[in-house]
Amino acid sequence: MEAILYVSHGSRIAAARYEAARFVERCKAAIDIPIQELCFVELAEPDIVTGVDRCVAQGATRVIVIPLLLLSAGHAKHDIPAALERAKRRHPSLEIACGTPFGVHETMIDIIIDRISEQATPLDDQSMILLIGRGSSDPDTKRDIAAIARRLKEKTNVPHVDICFLAAIRPTLDEGLKQANASTYRHVFVVPYLLFTGVLMKTIERKLEALRVSPQQWHLCSYLGYHPRLITLIQQQLSSLSLAKKGA
Template sequence: MQAVLYVCHGSRVAKACEEAIAFVERCKAKIDCPIQEVCFIEHAEPDIETGIDRCVQKGATRIVVIPVLLLAAGHAKHDIPDAVQKARQRYPHLDFVLSEPFGVDEKMIQIVVERIAEQSAPLDNRSMVLLIGRGSSDPDTKRDMKAIAKLLQEKANIPYVDVCFLAAAQPSLEDGLQKAKDSSYKTIFVVPYLLFTGVLMKKIEKQLRTFSSSNRQWVLCNYLGYHPLLEELVKEKVNRYVATNKKG
């Protein structure tokens, strides 16, 4: 029997986990699959092992694992595959299919454009956008963020889009803000490229306050959140793998 396991990041902030669960529930309602479970990589329960166990207990013989993550980094490349590999040893009869994170996709660009458009400040030829990623030591994270920035600049006709990171990658948040401050752009739209609220948003807000006295207009946009377009992306991924299985 077919199952879908949604793997969310997890957070110590209860609201962030609640947002993730609510998102998965919306996805479940749009997907025709008899078994659908949610789990978390860290800081929340159930963990991936328990999520897989729950699928098996409900009769799963094939599990499509959907990482509810923005980019391919350590969690998607190591933590999730390692957990799946351990599960294969416990359940050798099970067929696992591991999907990819959201990645570089035009729907992601649409979400960023919407977050910018929500603000009252106009986006004109004196404006730039600073995308703030979570960060990772994995070079693919930096590569993908740069690709997203380039696509955003092209699709939304933005004069300049720059990228910085909250941890484990350069340029840092402080360096990114300083570069924007030193630029000729009068309005800087700061876009947290994050799925959920929490300590990272607080870090951005705190750092931004130290730059607010400069002769620039700093516009902090909302984090991406669990946007309806992400529900469409999840549905596309699930249907791709379920349809492949049905054809076989």
């Protein structure tokens, strides 16, 4: 029997855990696989090994792991594989197939555009976008955010898209805000490239509050959240992993 194990980043913030759980409930309604469980990389329970245990306890013989992560960095490259290896030792006969983070995908660009379009002010030739990534010491993170920014600029025809990060990489959030504040653009659309609410969103809100007296009009967009479009990406991954099994 097949199961899906969704792996969220995890947070100490109850609202963030609740958002992940609600999203998985929507996935369950859209995906016809009998066993579907949620677990977390860190900061919340159940952990990944426990998530696998729960799938097996319900009769799973094959577990498809879906990382609910935006980009491929340390969690996707190291933490999740290590946890799955531990789970495999506990359940030697279990087949485990692991998907990938959402990554640089056209659907992710569309989600950003959806969040920007929620603002009362539309993008125009006096607008710029500041895309804020979480940040990671993994060099792929900066490369991927830069690729998303380039595609966003192409798709919106906005004059300028800049990037900054909340941790580990430069430019920092402060540097990104300072650069935008010194620009000649009238409207600055600030887009947190984050999947869930929490401390990082509060940090962005606090920094922007100090800029309300600047010449620019600042528009803080919602974080990406567990957007309905993500279910389509998950369905595509499931289809690909199922085809891989058939071709094995």
